[in-house]
Every structure is written in C-alpha cells, then in structure tokens.
Amino acid sequence: MGQLVFWRNEGEAAELPPVKDNRLSVDFPAIAENEQLARMLVSAFLTPLDPTMEELSDVKTAVSEAVTNAVIHGYPKADERNKIHMFLENRNRLLTVTIVDYGVGIEDIALAMEPMYTSKPELERSGMGFAFMKAFMDTLEVKSSKSEGVTIVMSKVIGEEKGDNREHE
C-alpha cells in the first residue's frame, strides 16, 4: 500500500485544481435517521473539492445541526408528510448549503441563536446547534417567522486552509 503526501504551503492555495460548479437539490422526510443521510450527501458532494478532514468535519457538523433542528424543533409532531429540503451548491469552491423546513418556525431568532439556549431542555438538548453552525461555516443566515418554517443558508470556502498537509493513498 503506497502513500503520497502533498504539502501545501502558503501561497499555493490559489493553485488548487479547478472544479466544475455543481448543484444538488433533495427533499426527504424529517426523521432522525435522515440526519445521517444529509451528512453523507454533503460529504459526497464535497468529494471532488478534495476538502481537508477539518473542512469536511466542519460542514458535516453544520449540516447535522441544521437538519436536527428541523427534525426536533421544526416539526414537534411527528408526521410522515413533514419534509426537509436541502440545496447544495458549489460555485468556484464556495459551498452554499440551504436547509428549509415548513414547520412551526422560530419566533425569536436572536434568542434561539444564543449559545446554550434551548426550548427543549427536557430532551437534553445542549443549545449549541446554532453556535456550531456559526463556528464551523464562514457565513450563516437564518430566516423564519412563526408558523412559516425556517430557512438556513450557510456558506464556506473549501480549500482556503493554507499550509496543511493532504494525504492521498
């Protein structure tokens, strides 16, 4: 089993190979099992961009938080018609993730985004979901109003981390 290690030094990031722009649009039922599915889809979508382990983990965590929020908070009553829409877009290494639910919505977005705040302490929610989305992505936008669902748009440049090493088998 051979191993090749590429070192990427500062200044070389601009020389990353070009990747064709791409889009993926998908709808799935709002069930806990689909949190994993959403993570797998975004991982597969990112593969051509050759993300670092950290970039991949950042994006997977942010997607997981957004989808989990929709499953738990967007749709407090389980119903097979509850739907989540996910849209992924890559434009010149800028990944944009849009997660939409059509559930109960958020009345006070600023309060919901406060670290450690949770509307469901009885479910042992940590209240860290939005904080993680903010920490792991470059931008985060939350749009909602009561009973009109939630739209989350977050983006991150993939491949901008400099001086890291990449391993290829």
Place this chain on the structure above:
Amino acid sequence: MSPLFEIRKNFLVIKVKGELDHFMADQIRLLSDTYLEGTRIHNVIFDFKDTTFMDSSGIGMIMGRYKQVKRLNGRIYAVHVGPAVERIINISGLHKLLRVARNVDEALEEK
C-alpha cells in the same frame, strides 16, 4: 451502528461506535438509564475509540449523564478521544465537566 455497554466495577462503559448524532444520542440515553437508575453504578466512561463524528446532540446527551451521576458524586470520563471528538468537546466547554483519560483502565484506576 449501535452503542455497546459494559459494566466494570461501579462504572458504566459506553462504547460509542460510528456517529454520535441525535439518533444515537437518543439510543444511548434510553439504554443508559437502565444501568444508572437505582443501581450502584455512579460513573460513566465514554469510549470514543470508534467514534467518527459527534455534534451538539452528543454534547446534550453527555451533559445529561453528567447531571444524572453528579448527584451521586459520580464522574464522567472520556477515553480514546480523537481529533473529531476533541474539537467538539472543547468548543462546547464540555471538557470542564468531564475527565479525559487515555483508556478505560486508566479511568478505572483514577477513582
């Protein structure tokens, strides 16, 4: 993948296999109650050797177990903490509530 439970002395060892998300956090919460409620087991060791992912649902579940055993002077340990889990634990502040040991045996010796 399902979590594995093991009893060592008065410790509950939870081997977290795969991805610790909302789905698995719920499974661990439900199963761990049978071991912790009304028994003599007051300490929990989370073994992250085979954990590939963790999000805020995992944080919430571990905080829940911390509150549960704290009343009985129990402790929460994390062992085999890899980079993916370590980052989440540190960012969330959870590292202040739990003790990190290299492996299960080291955690068992501490108390």
